[in-house]
Amino acid sequence: MNKIDELAQAFTYLAELLEIKGEVRFKVNAYERAAELIRAIGDEIFEKDNVKELRQFPGIGEGIAKKILEFKETGTISKLEELKTEVPIALISLLQVPNLGPKRAKLIYEELGVQNIDELREAAETGKLAELRGLGPKAEQNILEGIDHIENISGRMLLHKAYEIQRDICSLMSEALPGLLINPAGSLRRMKETIGDIDLLVGCENSRLVMETFLSLPITRRVIAKGDTKSSIMTAAGLQVDLRVVKPEQYGAALQYFTGSQAHNIRVREIARKSGLKVNEYGVFTVKDNRCIAAEDEAGVYAALDMAFPKPEMRENQGEIEAAIEDRLPALLELADIKGDLHSHSDWSDGRDDLEGMRAAAEARGYRYLAITDHAMKLKIAGGLERERLIEQVHAIRELNARGDSPVVLLTGSELNIDNDGDVDYDEELLSLLDVTIASIHGGLRQPREKITKRIIKAIRNPDVKIIGHPTGRLIGQRAPYDIDLRAIMRAAAETGTALELNSFPDRLDLKDENLRQARDLGAKVSLGTDSHRSNQLEFMFYGVAMARRAWLEIDDVLNTMGLDGLLEWLWAGRKKA
Numbered sequence: 130m131n132k133i134d135e136l137a138q139a140f141t142y143l144a145e146l147l148e149i150k151g152e153v154r155f156k157v158n159a160y161e162r163a164a165e166l167i168r169a170i171g172d173e174i175f176e177k178d179n180v181k182e183l184r185q186f187p188g189i190g191e192g193i194a195k196k197i198l199e200f201k202e203t204g205t206i207s208k209l210e211e212l213k214t215e216v217p218i219a220l221i222s223l224l225q226v227p228n229l230g231p232k233r234a235k236l237i238y239e240e241l242g243v244q245n246i247d248e249l250r251e252a253a254e255t256g257k258l259a260e261l262r263g264l265g266p267k268a269e270q271n272i273l274e275g276i277d278h279i280e281n282i283s284g285r286m287l288l289h290k291a292y293e294i295q296r297d298i299c300s301l302m303s304e305a306l307p308g309l310l311i312n313p314a315g316s317l318r319r320m321k322e323t324i325g326d327i328d329l330l331v332g333c334e335n336s337r338l339v340m341e342t343f344l345s346l347p348i349t350r351r352v353i354a355k356g357d358t359k360s361s362i363m364t365a366a367g368l369q370v371d372l373r374v375v376k377p378e379q380y381g382a383a384l385q386y387f388t389g390s391q392a393h394n395i396r397v398r399e400i401a402r403k404s405g406l407k408v409n410e411y412g413v414f415t416v417k418d419n420r421c422i423a424a425e426d427e428a429g430v431y432a433a434l435d436m437a438f439p440k441p442e443m444r445e446n447q448g449e450i451e452a453a454i455e456d457r458l459p460a461l462l463e464l465a466d467i468k469g470d471l472h473s474h475s476d477w478s479d480g481r482d483d484l485e486g487m488r489a490a491a492e493a494r495g496y497r498y499l500a501i502t503d504h505a506m507k508l509k510i511a512g513g514l515e516r517e518r519l520i521e522q523v524h525a526i527r528e529l530n531a532r533g534d535s536p537v538v539l540l541t542g543s544e545l546n547i548d549n550d551g552d553v554d555y556d557e558e559l560l561s562l563l564d565v566t567i568a569s570i571h572g573g574l575r576q577p578r579e580k581i582t583k584r585i586i587k588a589i590r591n592p593d594v595k596i597i598g599h600p601t602g603r604l605i606g607q608r609a610p611y612d613i614d615l616r617a618i619m620r621a622a623a624e625t626g627t628a629l630e631l632n633s634f635p636d637r638l639d640l641k642d643e644n645l646r647q648a649r650d651l652g653a654k655v656s657l658g659t660d661s662h663r664s665n666q667l668e669f670m671f672y673g674v675a676m677a678r679r680a681w682l683e684i685d686d687v688l689n690t691m692g693l694d695g696l697l698e699w700l701w702a703g704r705k706k707a
């Protein structure tokens with residue numbers, strides 16, 4: 130976990146412990162919100178040296194600023210340490226489990242005397258949790274999933290971190306050895322949302338030279354293993370990178386083999402066997418006389434098996450084998466298909482950059498449009514825009530657009546809050562000024578399933594809401610999704626023509642790949658937005674597109690592949706425009 134995650138985690142912890150102690154709701158909320166803000170701001174928060182500077186971030190008040198400084202100096206927050214001594218350690222350990230929440234943790238601890246996660250699992254598996262008042266079998270199942278979740282995530286890192294390190298290493302290696310054949314393999318090449326170790330594959334005759342270069346990279350902290358064809362290092366950031374060298378003429382076969390997934394490769398080998406062939410990391414061979422018929426290039430491996438080439442993101446044995454055999458693989462969404470970003474924050478609410486800065490970054494990406502969707506009124510703590518401020522912003526955006534000095538058109542918008550009754554901020558008149566209306570849940574995250582589902586569906590049925598933001602609310606490895614009936618939400622969205630967001634902020638990736646595919650199958654449109662809080666975060670679109678590709682999405686499944694005119698027509702369909 131990096132420093133920012135640790136800091137954010139400390140605030141989440143504060144909120145949970147206060148809730149267990151029965152603290153008033155608004156204090157709990159303030160710390161929950163602080164955790165989110167810290168994640169959105171990122172490392173910059175540690176560049177500030179005093180309360181005054183920190184308070185310049187919208188939403189950071191004095192109390193929170195002081196705690197941030199304290200954390201910076203001491204690595205912890207005394208209030209948190211204090212609370213930890215007041216709350217039983219068993220309860221603290223239970224809090225790690227997503228889907229559990231402080232109230233339930235307390236109940237389970239008090240009623241069943243559960244002391245740790247192993248005992249919690251046991252209680253769930255023997256049906257003891259379901260018997261507790263207010264829990265039931267569904268909650269028990271959720272808690273079990275939560276336990277699986279923490280056990281799966283530990284020792285893994287978010288995709289974007291792994292991807293960036295891989296990119297750095299590949300470019301350093303290519304600088305040292307121009308023209309080097311090098312690629313990521315494994316789950317990183319398949320762009321899974323979290324990655325264990327980083328696997329790299331090189332094709333080169335001179336493996337000694339490759340290894341020397343690799344082991345002396347400045348990024349290396351420690352050499353874990355050193356061999357002729359495979360070596361492993363630990364990076365300064367504490368991540369393991371394995372690099373393997375194969376002969377260039379076998380590179381395609383090796384890349385296919387080491388990309389996986391295992392389930393995909395098992396199927397590939399079955400297909401081969403039926404044609405009297407065998408496939409391994411060295412090539413495709415005839416069983417009869419062990420003759421190599423493909424090895425150098427990866428597409429050639431599939432072609433030798435009479436298969437079309439499935440993109441790495443698809444190789445999870447989710448139907449891609451059959452589709453490749455029948456030559457009906459989808460034309461996956463490409464980053465270049467994205468015409469603009471539909472979710473961003475500026476310095477009008479809790480973002481860092483001004484409208485022009487955001488627009489310049491969109492222009493640098495070759496976009497045609499960028500939606501400015503600052504927080505709405507009711508999210509005061511994130512600098513949500515009061516009525517008058519929003520009108521002012523709409524005018525500022527129109528003025529900028531009218532100057533005509535950029536190919537990028539800024540779209541007016543708002544990230545509205547779905548309140549406890551499923552209503553959103555602002556009146557109809559004000560909404561009629563906004564091109565892009567996202568509605569998200571920012572409070573009441575732990576309400577019962579029926580209640581949250583109902584709130585979201587009511588927002589979907591609101592004609593002035595066109596996109597549902599981060600629909601499940603998960604933070605990968607840190608917060609489980611809300612307990613909602615996603616299928617019902619997807620059906621409602623398909624029915625009303627409301628888009629569901631693929632929030633491409635790396636900690637969120639929400640909806641996730643399998644849900645995206647479900648949404649598409651049920652006929653709901655998907656909207657890609659980065660939720661940028663600074664201009665350079667527009668680059669997170671890359672990871673959103675990767676998730677979309679894992680979900681087999683094509684250009685027509687995605688809202689912001691439309692040109693400007695088409696998009697505006699879609700956004701205003703069935704709404705009153707001022």
Ligand SMILES: [Zn+2]
Pocket residue numbers: 544569571598599
């Ligand atoms: Zn949001």
Ligand SMILES: [Zn+2]
Pocket residue numbers: 472474544660
């Ligand atoms: Zn947002």
